[in-house]
Amino acid sequence: MTVRVAIIGCGNRGADVYASHLGHQGVQITHLVEPRPGRLWEVAGRYGVAPEACFATWNSFFALGRVADAVVIATPDDAHVEPCLKALSLGYDVLLEKPVCLSPHELPLLLAAEAVSTGRVTVCHVLRATPFFQEIRAVLDSGALGQLVGIQHAENVAYWHYAHSYVRGNWRASPPAAPFVLAKSGHDLDLLRWFAGAPPRTVRSVGGLHHFTPANAPAGASDRCVTCPVHACPYDARGIYTTRSADRWPVTVLTAGGISLEEALESGPYGQCVYLGLNNVADHQAVTVTFANGVVAQLTVSAFTHNNTRTLKLLGSHGELRGHMERGELELHDFRTREPRIWNVPVAGIHGGGDTALVAAWLAFLRGEQGVPTPLHESLDSHRIAFMAEEQRMSAL
Template sequence: MTLRVALLGCGNRGADVYGLHLRSLGVEIAALVEPRPARLQEVARRFGLSAEACFLHWDAFFALGRVADAVVIATPDDQHVEPCLAALALGYHVLLEKPVCLQESDIARLLEAEAGSAGRVTVCHVLRATPFFQEVTRVLDAGSLGQLVGIQWAENVAWWHYAHSYVRGNWRQSPPAAPFVLAKSGHDLDLLRWFAGSPPVWVSSEGALHHFRPENAPPGASDRCVTCPVVDCPSDARRIYPSRPLDVWPNTVLTAGGVSLDEALERGPYGECVYLGRNDVVDHQAVTVAFGNGVTAQLTVSAFTHNNTRTFKLLGSRGELRGHMEWGELELHDFASGTSSHWVVDTAGNHGGGDFGISRAWVAALAGEAEWPSPLSVSLDSHRMAFAAERSRVSQTVEVL
């Protein structure tokens, strides 16, 4: 029997990623929910849906009752909780984009709703589904590092990616978007928890919005890149977007709904000067986490990097594992033998293959052929760490969990 799934939120993540992956896996996209009429029509044509299967708000869709097997919730960050609760009330299985919620109190609401529902929530912590990070867990499980003592982790956002998503894009203000450490590093905190193999016990953090502020605008800068006389601005949209293929992210975000790239740069938010002051999320943050088994982890997430990737060291009593996700490189140093080994893991695809990996695992679970990937109860420690890190950053305290 063909599985039927509704997409709630038809932006890049909902339609361009999960929708296409699910269709490639034989899933029928049965309904769409999207508040932008032009985008809704565009995605409906792509999946061959009639107007009767398209809705501007999830209330109208859920009013039909349970008309599909599951739903994907890829709405904006501040619109995840309510549709998820409504879906669970009807017994839907849910693939829920992270962050799960923006308020720590909503964690209990979601767990309670899932406990009383026939549906199950899978959080889109897609990096667990990548071949690269599954290889890291293989090394840990094999005992190659001995006792894991510490983790040094860097989320290298890349200057252009930060400008796109966190100055010009949907995540530039918190609220309504999640705090930077949750919006960008929820994956990383989830991986740290996975590798540590123990619950977090305390968190501390420092961070601020250092650079992308009006007082740092170059002399003579315009409010839009297309009219700006400054020629050496690293965040110049005239260089960031035209230098990349039109049919891949991030350009697909600008051209959604049939808008041309030129029109987007002339009139949309992605052509705005990054020094207008319309953003308030931090651009550099450091987080320290202590876990119950004694493992400590340091995470740095920064806009001021060349690569858009994750790099790390896992430090153990018998060895050290170094990793570079973009290149798929892993390097293991054995202290006892003095030998080193280096190998490369395939990282092709969105999020190193994680988007397709979690889609495939979710479909298998929907079909009753596998356990649920990244279940809600397992995924929430990342959110607890992120909320604690933001409290620590703002109040300059150490937060005990």
Template structure:
């Protein structure tokens, strides 16, 4: 069976990641929705989608009725809920890019719509599908740590990645984009929830915008990097993008739609100075969570790192597990025997193989060969946690999720 899938949103995630992986996995991309005409034409040519199946807005696509087996929704953050509700009303299975919504009350809308539909929503929390974090879960499930007590998890964003996505990119201001923690770390919050094996009960958070703001600009900085005389700026767009693989992320984000890299640097947002003040997202944030069952987790998300990776410690009554995702390294200390075990897990591919793993599992589900991936009811716990953490950060208080206050 070759599942027929429509792509709603032909950006990097929708077309360059999910579209390519779905096609490679045997799915047929039948319809496209994308408001940028040049990008729509580019992706349509890639998949052989005829003009009659190309649309600038999802309303025109859904007006056709149910003409495919499933849809991928990879539209901008503020345009996830409306097309997902329409897709569920028609019985589509949905692969929904995170964050699923920007307002907490919309979580219940999605849950109710799924309950009333024959379709099922899979949120793109791809880290659960990586061999690395599946190995972590396997250690937990095997009992080597005893009872899990604490989790220490860090998302090391890397300074250049933060500048690309959260200063110059689509997620630089919230609203309209999701808050930094939700946009960047709903993956990580979902992992914490999976490891704890219970819903979150209480959260506190601290953080803010420390560096990427006008007052931090070096003397003489220009508004655009290609004409800036400052030497040694770590966020110089010329340094970040020139010399990288022109056919891979992040350069493909700049050249999508047919423009050259140099045109993008000279005219688009990715060539702007990071100190102009167009961004509002925190560049460093720390979160503490109490989960049901008593597990306590700390998550730190920071721009001020060299590596673009995740690091973690799982602390149990009988052992400690340490991990570094970028290198795939895991280290298990057994308190009972004194044994130390080290091993390396394959982390090849985008998101450490998680994109491929998620798409493969979703395709198996569409073919009737596997159960649905993580249920929506569980995936939304990560979003509830992110919304609560943002309230805690902005209001300087502890938020109780069990009571919603």
């Protein structure tokens, strides 16, 4: 059976990631929704979607009724809930990009809509599907750590990645985008929930915008990097983008729709100075979560790191597990045998292979070969934690 899927939102995640993996795994991309005409026709040509199956708005697409087996919703952060509710009302199964919403009040709406629909929602928490974190889950399930007591998890965003996505990019201001801890660390909060094996009970958080403000602009800095006389700025867009592959993220974000990299740096948001004050999300934040079973997890998410990776420790009554995602390295210390074990897990591909694996799991669900990859109510716990964390952070400012 050929599965037919519509893509709602043809940005990097919708068109370059999910649609690509779906196509490679035998899915027929039947319809596209994208408000930018240049991008819409570019993606339509790539996947062979007919002009009459391309739409500028999701309302126009849904007016057709149910014309595919499932939909991917990868619209901007503030435009996830409404199309998801409409998709569920038509009985579509939905692959929903995170964050699923920007307000805790919208979480019950999604749960209620799914409860009366024949469709099911899979949130794009791709890290659960990576071989690296699957291996960590297997260690937990083996009992090697004994009773899990604590988790120390760091999301090292990398200075250039933060500048790209959270100063110059779509997630620089909340609202309309999600707060930093949800936009960037929704995956990580979902991992903490998965490892703890229980819903959250209490959340504490502190953090703020420490560096990317007009007060920290170097003397003489221009409003655009291409005209800036300041030397050795770590956030110089020319250094970030011109040294990277032209056919891969993040450069493809700048050139989407057919514009050149030079044009993007001269006139687009990705060529702007990071000190203009156009961003308001945190650049360093710490979150402590106590789960219902007593497990205490600590997450630190920071712009001020060299590597773009995740590092963590799982602390148990009988052992400690250390992990470094970028290297695919795991280190287990068993307190009983006193013999350490160090091994590596493949981490090739975007998100360590998680994008490909999540799409495969979702397709297995659509084909009736397995259940939904993660129940919606469990996926939404990551959002509950993030909303509580942001409320805590803001109240402490």
